[in-house]
Amino acid sequence: MAPAVVPRRRRRWPLWTALALVLTLVACGVPGVLLLGLVGDAVGRPAAGREDDPATAAARRLGARMTAQLDRQAAALLAGDRPGFLAVAEPAARPALTRRYAALRALRVTVWRPEADGVPTTVDGRPGEWRLAVTVGYCFVVPDCTASTVAMGTRWRMVGEEPRLVAVEESRATPVGVRPWEVSELAVTAGKRALVATTPALRAKLPGLLAQAEAAATVADRYAVTGTPPDRYVIFYAGQAEWQRWYGGGRAKWTAGYAVGVGGGHYEVVLNAQSVTPSGLDDLLRHELTHAASLPGRGYSDRSNWWLVEGLAEYVGVDGQPADRYEGLAEVRRLVRGGWDGRLDSLAPADDAADDRVGGAYGVGYLAVRHLVDRYGEQRMLDFFRAVVHEHRSLDDAADQVFGDPWSALHDDCVDYLRAIVGGS
Incomplete structure (x- = not known):
C-alpha cells in the first residue's frame, strides 16, 4: 500500500467485510440469538447463493433503518438544514454533531454519501447500544468530483421503534487518521483554485493564506503530470494542538507541511503554523500543492x-x-x-x-x-x-x-x- 502522507521538511532558513461478525441480537424481536460467522458484502447483503436466517435478516433490517437515518442526515447537511441534521441524534450527541455540521458547511460540502460496512454489532460495555461501521464519500466545493472517503463508526440506541444516533466516532484508519472537520471548529475561505481552513483563533491569517494559495495553485497546476490538475486544492493551517491531532499527528520532527491522500485521487495539505513564516510560505505552498498535482491517486511506495x-x-x-x-x-x-x-x-x-x-x-x-x-x-x-x-x-x-x-x-x-x-x- 502506498504511503498516504508526503511530508515537507521544516527549514531553519526563512521557513522551516467478507466480515466475520459475532452478533448478539437484543432488538428487532430476536432477543438473545447468537450469530457466528456472518459473511456478506460491503453493504451487508447475503453472500451469493446464501439466504438469511431470521437473526441475520433482523440485523440487516436494523442496519437498513440506521442507514435510512444517515441518508436523511446527509440530505439535511447538503440542504443546509441543521435541525434536520441533528434530528436523528440523541441530545447528548448533538454538540459534537453541531460542530461537525458547521465545519462541513464551512468547507462547502457538496457530496455526503454514507454507506454501511456490514451490519450492526453490539457494543462491549454499553448495553443497548449498537455500532455500525460506515464509509462516507464526500466532496468539497465541486459537486461532481470523484469522492474522497472516510471510514468511521456510528453508535446507536433504539428509542421505541427508531434507531437514534448516540455518537459518531473519530476515523482512525491508518495512515490518514482523523480529518480536521471531525474534531475541530473551522474557519474557512475559498477562492477559484484553493480552499483554506484553520481554527477560529487563526482566522485573521485566512485572507493572506488564500491569496498565497491561489498563486501557488496556478503554478502547481502546470505540474499535473496526468494533464488534469486537482479540482480544488484543500489546505489546512494547523495550530500547535491541531498539528498533533489532525490526520493522526505524530509527524517527523522536521516536517513543516505535508500532503495526505484522502481517496478519490485527492490530496489535502496541512501546514504547521508553528514553523511557517511569511517569507517562507510561498515556496512551502508551491511544494505541497505540487505533490497534490503530480502524485498518483494512490501515492507512491x-x-x-x-x-x-x-x-x-x-x-x-x-x-x-x-x-x-x-x-x-x-x-x-x-x-x-x-x-x-x-x-x-x-x-x-x-x-x-x-x-x-x-x-x-x-x-x-x-x-x-x-x-x-x-x-x-x-x-x-x-x-x-x-x-x-x-x-x-x-x-x-x-x-x-x-x-x-x-x-x-x-x-x-x-x-x-x-x-x-x-x-x-
Whole structure:
C-alpha cells in the first residue's frame, strides 16, 4: 500500500467485510440469538447463493433503518438544514454533531454519501447500544468530483421503534487518521483554485493564506503530470494542538507541511503554523500543492524514488530561481562532504534525522531534477516522472524511453552536476 502522507521538511532558513461478525441480537424481536460467522458484502447483503436466517435478516433490517437515518442526515447537511441534521441524534450527541455540521458547511460540502460496512454489532460495555461501521464519500466545493472517503463508526440506541444516533466516532484508519472537520471548529475561505481552513483563533491569517494559495495553485497546476490538475486544492493551517491531532499527528520532527491522500485521487495539505513564516510560505505552498498535482491517486511506495518526488516539488517550490541561489546549498554541501554514498536512491531521510541531513537530502533531490530539466526540458522530465512514479517503470526503462539515454550515465551526470554546484569532491 502506498504511503498516504508526503511530508515537507521544516527549514531553519526563512521557513522551516467478507466480515466475520459475532452478533448478539437484543432488538428487532430476536432477543438473545447468537450469530457466528456472518459473511456478506460491503453493504451487508447475503453472500451469493446464501439466504438469511431470521437473526441475520433482523440485523440487516436494523442496519437498513440506521442507514435510512444517515441518508436523511446527509440530505439535511447538503440542504443546509441543521435541525434536520441533528434530528436523528440523541441530545447528548448533538454538540459534537453541531460542530461537525458547521465545519462541513464551512468547507462547502457538496457530496455526503454514507454507506454501511456490514451490519450492526453490539457494543462491549454499553448495553443497548449498537455500532455500525460506515464509509462516507464526500466532496468539497465541486459537486461532481470523484469522492474522497472516510471510514468511521456510528453508535446507536433504539428509542421505541427508531434507531437514534448516540455518537459518531473519530476515523482512525491508518495512515490518514482523523480529518480536521471531525474534531475541530473551522474557519474557512475559498477562492477559484484553493480552499483554506484553520481554527477560529487563526482566522485573521485566512485572507493572506488564500491569496498565497491561489498563486501557488496556478503554478502547481502546470505540474499535473496526468494533464488534469486537482479540482480544488484543500489546505489546512494547523495550530500547535491541531498539528498533533489532525490526520493522526505524530509527524517527523522536521516536517513543516505535508500532503495526505484522502481517496478519490485527492490530496489535502496541512501546514504547521508553528514553523511557517511569511517569507517562507510561498515556496512551502508551491511544494505541497505540487505533490497534490503530480502524485498518483494512490501515492507512491518506493523510497528509492523519494529524490524524484521531493526533487520535483522542491524544483517547483523555488519558482525558477538560479540553482546557485538555492537556500539549502550549505546543507547539500555538508551532506555531499559528510558521508553520503552518492546514490540518489539512498536519500530518503529517517523520521529522526537531523535538520542538516534532511535539508541536504531535499537539496540533492532538487538539484538532480533541476539538472534533468536543464538538459531535457520540463515536459520530458515530467514524462520521466510519470513513467517512474505513476507507471512504476524502472529508472532504466523510463530513462531509455523518455530521454533515450541510459539511467546509469544520467545518474552520474546528476551527481557530478550537484557536486559542481556545491564544490563537493
